[in-house]
Amino acid sequence: MDTYEGAARLEWWANRDTCLCSVSVAIAIVSDDSGWRVSATFVPPLNGEDREGWMFLMALSPYCTLRFDDDEDATVDVRVEEPSEGKLVLSAV
Template sequence: MDRFVGQARLEWWANHATCLEKYDIDITIAVDAVGTWQATGRHVNALDTTQREGWDFLMEMDPYFSIVFPGEDNSGILVRVFEAEDGTLTLMEAPDGTAP
């Protein structure tokens, strides 16, 4: 099993030209023998009130974000984000790379 522990950025795109928000996260990704990956993370810094309102609004509107890794060319992987009550984020790759 391969594993990555580091930082990444979640970006919420309104369309192909407009990124509304970016959130830095600490992330752990595990990849099994058949290439299926599972990821969990947390915001690098606690969200202030304004950021939290924006995050909650985007999550309610559409919980799909692009995840971008440092040094990459900004071509992110589309993921669905779930947030637990304790702030833990679970990321799942969108099945065909597009949000439903």
């Protein structure tokens, strides 16, 4: 089993020139024979207007780009689910 923990951002892009939102997260990736699983938490936790903006974007589309902080060129298109407030589950699309 391989694991990775690190910092990343979830980004919603209107087009290739306009980023609507970027949210910092701490991610944990686990890869094994059954595939890979990614969980994430907000860093820092979202409050107030930031939380409202997050909920608005999630209602529009749960699909965004995951960009790794330690390699700006490493991105993955993901679907985001939030089973409990602040706890995210990501899946590749």
